[in-house]
Amino acid sequence: MTEGEGGWVDALRARLGDRVSVSAGDLNAHAHDEGTPYTCIPGAVVFARSEADVLATLSTARESRVPVIPWGAGTSLEGAVLPVPGALSLDLSGMDTVGEVDPVGFTVTVGPGVRRMALNRRLRPHGLFFPVDPGADASLGGMAATNASGTTTVRYGGMRENVAALRVALLDGRVLSLGSAARKSSSGYALKHLFIGSEGTLGVITALTLRLHPLPPATASVQLAFPDVASAVLASVTVRGLGVVPERLEFVDAETVRAVNRHRDRRDPEAPTLWAEVAGRDGADVDAQLALLREAAELHGGQVVGEARTPEAQSALWAARHGVYDALRAAWPGHATRIGDVCVPLPALADTVTLALHLLDERGLTAPLVGHIGDGNLHLLMHALPDDAAAWARIDHVLHDLAAHAVAVGGTCTGEHGVGLRKRAYLRAEHGDALDVMRDVKALFDPGGLLNPGKVVGDPDALFEWRSDVPTRP
Amino acid sequence: MTEGEGGWVDALRARLGDRVSVSAGDLNAHAHDEGTPYTCIPGAVVFARSEADVLATLSTARESRVPVIPWGAGTSLEGAVLPVPGALSLDLSGMDTVGEVDPVGFTVTVGPGVRRMALNRRLRPHGLFFPVDPGADASLGGMAATNASGTTTVRYGGMRENVAALRVALLDGRVLSLGSAARKSSSGYALKHLFIGSEGTLGVITALTLRLHPLPPATASVQLAFPDVASAVLASVTVRGLGVVPERLEFVDAETVRAVNRHRDRRDPEAPTLWAEVAGRDGADVDAQLALLREAAELHGGQVVGEARTPEAQSALWAARHGVYDALRAAWPGHATRIGDVCVPLPALADTVTLALHLLDERGLTAPLVGHIGDGNLHLLMHALPDDAAAWARIDHVLHDLAAHAVAVGGTCTGEHGVGLRKRAYLRAEHGDALDVMRDVKALFDPGGLLNPGKVVGDPDALFEWRSDVPTRP
Incomplete structure (x- = not known):
């Protein structure tokens, strides 16, 4: 139903006034x-300021049968927040209140539009922080949704381990309060977990209660170079066995160290490298x-490249790791990037890195490899000129082969970016019959297919599902 | 349908032979x-040896419309494993294989009937252990189910944080493979979490992949006495702020220390007491x-009662904490016990302990109070002569008031024992409209109400739901 046909924008305006925008x-x-x-x-954007605004939006969507796509900070990587063309984008960035910090239970309740960096600025005076760090300055609602x-x-x-409770608005107008500030529970089905990672396809998150952690009294960092990736993986396992759980444990491949050396005039050993921060x-x-x-x-044959104890020295040490993206942009001016991620069981990680390098080589591509090595989570920072269709097709091939490999070795097609539109193709191989059950769950919450339709469990061959008169292949 | 009517026991025997028992x-x-x-x-017990046996059982249950109640070790406390009278108990204790330990990814795959103590004996030579310790030597399948x-x-x-993957047999004959050995994923809906804590009402767990942890290289323990409960809670919060996360952090009330002193001829300060183990x-x-x-x-006004560094000294120090149950049995010979648990946000814990002591006093009862204080999880070890109906009624009153209080202060009616039959009455207050959604989820997986019927999300006023000709109030 279009605006002209059903007047859904007028219906929205009647409820939400100037919080509805159709400006270009x-x-x-x-x-x-x-x-x-x-x-x-x-077709329109609602700038929600409250849960009541979200409910009014969902009510209009239900009555006018117009799809609703929740929007947090727009930092999604796999298409989760892309609107259905002509339909409704529900912008939650204005729901950005940060509640009182509980200094005993270490929790805080926030609106879905709060960004993680702003939250951590608010928490610092309390000696606490929210640890989940996806890189981008994402919204907490979006982070929970993926x-x-x-x-x-x-x-x-x-996020799954650090969201204590959620409020979720359903399409039918009910608001669910899921989980609690109690640190554990064995009471009833874990609906909270069903919404975490559902990417707005089952309901709209209107508030989150987060678990906070004390800022570590002391930290230090080390950079370690290894003869090969397998040695780096084994060293990370040995470290855990020795009773050390780092705050961060990051990996980059040798080629990437070389690129950063060039860009920053460094002389780090051009070998598979780990950075670890301990607290x-x-x-x-x-x-x-x-x-x-x-x-x-x-x-495991590794050597220390550098150690750092002061905040300044640690920043300098980590600069090489954090400089990967800048080095990429400097080396390939004008190129756009696409970051793909997979996650595999740790025993399969070294071979997965080797395969990634092989796939890149085979297609004549280069890409920094960056990994959260303790989790078996690997990222490829692909790049090409925006209009180089042939290069993007080769990039798609590499990311496709890598996702298929990750699933084949018992891992997952996406460790942390979500499914959105582009990882849907791997869900059947990864989840088998469970994909059908996921679709049944989707139908339970959204029988009309109006909540972020087509995403996550949708038909991987359809880009969008709504109106046949709106082009869905941009 | 009874055996005579539908011949479901014969149908089972045709499929499962002597793995079906009707012996008294x-x-x-x-x-x-x-x-x-x-x-x-x-009415019958199936001793399943394999996933195929589970599927054959579910197939018969579906065809003959006979309820199936999964059984692990029978250590449930709230009635989760009680059969529907005359129906089918599906005993999974024979599915007790322990797979190969993955020494890199720190995982192992086990059958649902494996007991946690046996598992930890198998893991010790690998330098690993499975940490979840509910006290009882429960089965891993049962532990995941609650x-x-x-x-x-x-x-x-x-369990939620330490089950990497599950296999689950559905009533319709499908087997879902949920989660993976990868340490994280953002791929699809978290069905694994829906089954964890569902107490056999949605499907039957046929295998679990567990996350393992390195045995700590060193441990030590301390016993601390406090002027009041609030001080003990605040001390536990301060400890976390100082960067220490104990392996265990246990609380008992002053009266209980007194009882253990009498029983074990100790002279510990009769005050609210914490035991902490650090690694x-x-x-x-x-x-x-x-x-x-x-x-x-x-x-926070506390004092050190004792410290211990060797394994022997630690055992002696913890003996007072572990001696609570024995002291209770010694003080009240012939009494049966009922352990109730609730979990509240940490800021509400001290008041919850005070209320529990008041409720006991009001009803003329005594009960050791034992808490996992870092989690806000409180246990009452109630006791009475088995046939003292008046005493059990008073006990029910205390546990009822305490569960209602826990929910009212934003906590949960059960921190770790599950809902079973007896915590169903609190689910509406705790979950609100989400209880209806849970019932929709139940109907999705079990439209005929055959999987552990009546438990968890069932009508709290009905003890069992099956055949009207079988007495359901024993």
Whole structure:
């Protein structure tokens, strides 16, 4: 039903006034995510300020049968927030209140539009932080919706482990309160977990209660170079066996170190490299952990490139790891990037890296390989000129082969970016009959297919499912 | 449908031969759990040896419309494994294979009937262990089915955090493979989490892949006495802020210390008491953690009762905590026990303990209070003569008031024992509209109400739902 046909924009305006926009600027600002090349212009954007606004939006969507696509910060990489062309983008960025910090239970309740960096600025005076760090300054609602994780997941877990409770607005107008500030429960079915990672296809998150963690009293970092990827993986396993769980444990491949050396005029060994940050009670504690990291590295043929204890020295040490993206952009001016991720069981990680390098080579491509090595989570930072269709096709081939491989070795097609539109093709191989059950669950919450339709469990061959008169292949 | 009417036992025998039993001994052995006073004699027991046996059982159940109640070790406390009288108990204890340990990814795949103590004996030579410790020597399948947790959850999480993957047989004959050995995923809906804690009402767990942890290189323990419960809670919070996460952090109330003193001829201060076990890289590491525990305790008026570093000394120190149950049995010979649990947000824990003591006093009862204090999880060890109906009614009143209080302060009616039959009454208050969604989910997996019917999301006023000619109130 279009605006002209059903007047759904008028119906929205009657309920939400100037929180509804059809200005070209607002529509275009919600037409892209940060990872997919599609442009999908919505018919209207609602800038929700409250749960009541979300319910009013869902009510109109239900009555007018217009698809609703929740929008947090737009930092999605696999198309999860792309609107159905002509339909409704529900922007939650204005629901950005941060509640009182509970200094005993270490929780805080926030709106879905709160960004993680702003949250951590608010938490710092309390001596607490929210650890999940996907890189982008994403919204907490979006992070829960994709079960985001990142560099600190090796120690703290991802969103799933750090969302204590959710409020979720359903399409039928009910609001569910799922989970609690209690640290555990065996009461009833884990609906909270069903919504974490559902990418807005089952309901709209209107509030989150998050688990917080004390800021570590002391930290230190080390950079380690290894003869090969397998040695780096084994060193990370040995470290854990020695009783050390790093805050972060990051990997890049040799080629990438070479690129960063060129870009930053560094002379780091051009070998598979780990960066580890450890946290502890005090300097002696982190020193002891660094000693065990050195021991584990040396046991597997690794060498220490550098160590750092002060915040400034640590920033300098990590600059090489954090400089990967800049080095890529400097080396390939004008190129666009696409970051693909898979996650495999740790015993399969070294071979997966080898395969990734082989696939790139086979297609005449280069791409930095960056991994959250403790989790078996590998990222490829692919790049090409925006209009080089042949290159993007080769990139698609590599990412396809890698996702298929990850599933074949018992891993997952997406470790932390979500399914969105582009990982749907792997869900049958990864989940088997469980995909049908997921579709039954989708039908339970959204029988009319109006909540972020087509995403996650949708038909992988259909780009969007709504109106036949709107082009769906941009 | 009874055996005579539908011949379902004959149908089972045709498929499963002597793995089907109707002997009085076998039926009676599956008529009780360890926490509820009901006797519910099943019509037959299937001793499944394989997933194929489970599927054959479910097939017969579906065709003959006979309820199936999965049975692991029978250590359930809230009635989750009690059969529907006259129906089918599906005993999974024979599915007890332990797969190869993955020494890189730290996982192992086990049958649902494997008991946790046997598993840990198998893991020890690999330098690994499975941390979830609910006290009882439960089966891993049963532990996943109730989302069990326990003393080590403060550090390692419960079953939800430590089950990497599940195989689940559905009533319709499909087998779902949920999750993977990859350490994280953002791929599709979290069906694995839906089954964890579903107590056999949605499907039957036929295999589990578990996350393992390295045995700590060093441990030490401390016993701390506090002027009041609130001080003990605050000390536990301070400890976390100082960067120490104990392996275990256990609480008992003053009266209970008194009872253990009498029973064991000890002279521990009769005050609210914490026991903490810390783990670390080496002796210096655990010594430093003990020093911070002392500091945190003293800051909140606590005093050190004892410290222990060797395994023997630690056993002696913990004996007072572990002696609670024995002291209870010694003080009240012939009494039966009922352990109730709730879990509340940490800021509400001290008041919850105070309320529990008040409720006991009001009803003229005594009960040791034992808590996993880092999780806000409180247990009451109630006791009475088995046939003292008035006492059991008073006990029910106390546990009812406490569960209602836990929900009212934003906690949960059951931290780790599950819902079974007896916590169903609190699900509406705890979950609101989400209870209706849970019932929709139940109907999706089990439209005929044959999988552990009436449990978890069933009508709290009905004890069992099957045949009107079988007495359901024992």
